[in-house]
Amino acid sequence: MTDAAHAHGHDDHSHGDHGHHAPPSGMMRWLTTTNHKDIGSLYLWFSLIMLFTAGSMALLIRAELFQPGLQLTNPDFFNQLTTMHGLIMIFGVIMPAFSGFANWQIPLMLGAPDMAFPRMNNWAFWILPVAGVLLMGSFLLPGGAVAGGWTMYPPLFIQGGISYDLTILAVHIMGLSSIMGSINIITTILNMRAPGLTLMKMPLFCWTWLITAYLLIATMPVLAGAVTMLLTDRNFGTSFFNAAGGGDPVMFQHIFWFFAHPEVYILILPAFGIVSSIIPTFARKPLFGYASMVYATASIAILSFIVWAHHMFSVGMPAAAQLFFMFSTMLIAVPTGVKVFNWVATMWKGSMTFETPMLFAIAFVCLFTIGGFSGLVLAIAPVDIQLHDTYYVVAHFHYVLVSGALFSIFAGIYYWLPKWSGHMYDETLGKWHFWLSVIGMNIVFFPMHFLGLAGMPRRIPDYALQFTEFNQIATVGAFIFGFSQLIFLVVVLKAARGGVKATDRVWEGAEGLEWTLPSPAPYHTFETAPVVK
Amino acid sequence: MSAGNAKTLGKLVVVTLLMFGFGFALVPFYYKICEATGINSGAEQSLVKNTQIDTRRWVTLEFDANTNTSLPWRFKPLQTRLKVHPGQLVQVEYEVINNSDHAIVGQAVPSYGPARAAAFFKKIECFCFTPQTLAAGERRRMPVLFVLDHAMDPEVHTVTLSYTFFDMAPKAAASGLRNLMPHG
Numbered sequence A: 001m002t003d004a005a006h007a008h009g010h011d012d013h014s015h016g017d018h019g020h021h022a023p024p025s026g027m028m029r030w031l032t033t034t035n036h037k038d039i040g041s042l043y044l045w046f047s048l049i050m051l052f053t054a055g056s057m058a059l060l061i062r063a064e065l066f067q068p069g070l071q072l073t074n075p076d077f078f079n080q081l082t083t084m085h086g087l088i089m090i091f092g093v094i095m096p097a098f099s100g101f102a103n104w105q106i107p108l109m110l111g112a113p114d115m116a117f118p119r120m121n122n123w124a125f126w127i128l129p130v131a132g133v134l135l136m137g138s139f140l141l142p143g144g145a146v147a148g149g150w151t152m153y154p155p156l157f158i159q160g161g162i163s164y165d166l167t168i169l170a171v172h173i174m175g176l177s178s179i180m181g182s183i184n185i186i187t188t189i190l191n192m193r194a195p196g197l198t199l200m201k202m203p204l205f206c207w208t209w210l211i212t213a214y215l216l217i218a219t220m221p222v223l224a225g226a227v228t229m230l231l232t233d234r235n236f237g238t239s240f241f242n243a244a245g246g247g248d249p250v251m252f253q254h255i256f257w258f259f260a261h262p263e264v265y266i267l268i269l270p271a272f273g274i275v276s277s278i279i280p281t282f283a284r285k286p287l288f289g290y291a292s293m294v295y296a297t298a299s300i301a302i303l304s305f306i307v308w309a310h311h312m313f314s315v316g317m318p319a320a321a322q323l324f325f326m327f328s329t330m331l332i333a334v335p336t337g338v339k340v341f342n343w344v345a346t347m348w349k350g351s352m353t354f355e356t357p358m359l360f361a362i363a364f365v366c367l368f369t370i371g372g373f374s375g376l377v378l379a380i381a382p383v384d385i386q387l388h389d390t391y392y393v394v395a396h397f398h399y400v401l402v403s404g405a406l407f408s409i410f411a412g413i414y415y416w417l418p419k420w421s422g423h424m425y426d427e428t429l430g431k432w433h434f435w436l437s438v439i440g441m442n443i444v445f446f447p448m449h450f451l452g453l454a455g456m457p458r459r460i461p462d463y464a465l466q467f468t469e470f471n472q473i474a475t476v477g478a479f480i481f482g483f484s485q486l487i488f489l490v491v492v493l494k495a496a497r498g499g500v501k502a503t504d505r506v507w508e509g510a511e512g513l514e515w516t517l518p519s520p521a522p523y524h525t526f527e528t529a530p531v532v533k
Numbered sequence B: 001m002s003a004g005n006a007k008t009l010g011k012l013v014v015v016t017l018l019m020f021g022f023g024f025a026l027v028p029f030y031y032k033i034c035e036a037t038g039i040n041s042g043a044e045q046s047l048v049k050n051t052q053i054d055t056r057r058w059v060t061l062e063f064d065a066n067t068n069t070s071l072p073w074r075f076k077p078l079q080t081r082l083k084v085h086p087g088q089l090v091q092v093e094y095e096v097i098n099n100s101d102h103a104i105v106g107q108a109v110p111s112y113g114p115a116r117a118a119a120f121f122k123k124i125e126c127f128c129f130t131p132q133t134l135a136a137g138e139r140r141r142m143p144v145l146f147v148l149d150h151a152m153d154p155e156v157h158t159v160t161l162s163y164t165f166f167d168m169a170p171k172a173a174a175s176g177l178r179n180l181m182p183h184g
């Protein structure tokens, strides 16, 4: 996360290859950089800015829902907020943050000098802000931003105004960016590992990203196809999903979820990798069941292609299809359970310490599991018909995405930031950030289970009176959670600027090639490949 | 860029392009699956089986009419409610007026509430089967002839038939593209 130019200046702990290839300075340096560390930092900063952007939208949503009736927004603007919050959190926060980790860590973990295609890497990042501008700019256009939900269902998405076209374009761009990033990651992992580092010796983080990158290459183009069809239905008179011309809106849902269920695993597999790096370090034991972790990740990825219709139980399908999708969904819980078991087994009888990265990792294991269980409840077709489109679903996906994906990102930042910036973060502030986040997060999302079970529908600005108390609790929690992220911002800025010098190893129990490098990691690393025994 | 990396890049680009094509291929693919398994079949709806009238049961029919916002037509059913026996042959009429100063081609799309009643709603004649051209200011009455199949679930007591008229002009312009589409 640090400004690497600044890290460059610290010659007191400089290493052999510091002086050469000095990057151009100022803005041009960041625009033209092909260095994997610079690009990693860019992704992470972008993600952090987007986190605060989409987070502010969430706080506005929660403020509106503090009371029944309409206080701050009108229904149309409210729907714009929920839609943009979802789109930005997924495509602008979680995915870029994981790409940031991949860029920083994969070459360091593999002993490679850089990513395979540095120029493409630069493009993959720099088209992202363009998509961000298209999305955010659409708030200013007539009719406002898109309000049809992040799932982009027709008929709403073939009826809206100009901002719908811009959003479709933004989705194309973000998809292209992920595809370029994935091609880079796969090629780097397959072709550029240090001699002796076989696939089955790679850190699990590289494995989870390798599999994620394959998922991205398989599904992002399908999403691109689906939104292209929306675009031609809107502008060129085709009728893929347009009922007026003989098309079928439900068709879109089938194609969309064929992409979007694998997508939810794209949002969690790298998190599994991060947590699998952190827990062994602070338990001071090697990861339990490494090979089974690899196979579990692969089977989750494969199974994720045959479960999509669990998002569509209520659109109507034959009983046989419902049963198929219900049982295949439940099957995914098996490899997921293997992972949770292995994390717990790694901690079992370990000599554990509880620094901030470990706290976030442990919270991840506990709270992600709650999200997995509510997923299993939703997988039961007859139950889902009751719960679909209620706050129960909202509770489910926030447990897997906030206390899952986002917490793993926090854990990873605290874990690797000393290596990247050369400075220890402020442990006291880190602990405050952790406890306020974990408490705040549960206050927001736990009551939503009950709201959903009681029948409160999602994506509405107003609600029946009996839901008031639980909504007020959730809103209070949201503000605690939201504002405690400012602590995170402070911690990161402080560690980027200075602080206690980090040792090369940083953590007593840390294993892996990245910890053999000095802290901060020099601008160019592993120009001659290390040999792994 | 090393030769090995270039080769990997080539393969991955091919996979990406294939998956882009696959997204489009899913459209006819899903239609084929529905056809093969008989889900959601449109042909089924327009066929009348040899029905018998079930005089022990009454079903209330409700009729509804809408126009798409871009179409300047007035469209309404001439009767909003009707009580019938399942199996009975029923004829109702809708009226449509073109309020604009030019001729317009429109087509009506039916939908049913509850959705499961759709399979038992057998239309024999319907203005929705073909596009309708209305001259400026023209008023037209159009019949629908149908049978509510007696095999319909006895728990359904009310069935709503709703039509929405759409402007066909944007479609007609792109009829070349339309012909490429499978019809559901």
Ligand code: HEM
Pocket: A151, A264, A265, A267, A268, A310, A311, A329, A330, A332, A333, A336, A371, A372, A373, A374, A375, A376, A378, A379, A380, A384, A387, A388, A389, A393, A396, A397, A400, A401, A404, A405
């Ligand atoms: C054991 C694992 C899981 C199971 C069994 C499961 C099951 C389900 C089911 C059945 C639904 C549909 C609910 C409905 O709309 O009625 C759902 C929704 C959702 N799940 Fe999961 N899930 C699991 C894990 C995950 C993970 C790991 C993520 C992401 C990191 C995730 C993200 C989502 C999202 C975003 C939605 C809502 C989509 C929407 O309608 O907007 N799930 N899940």
Ligand SMILES: [Cu+2]
Pocket: A260, A261, A264, A307, A308, A310, A311
């Ligand atoms: Cu899913």
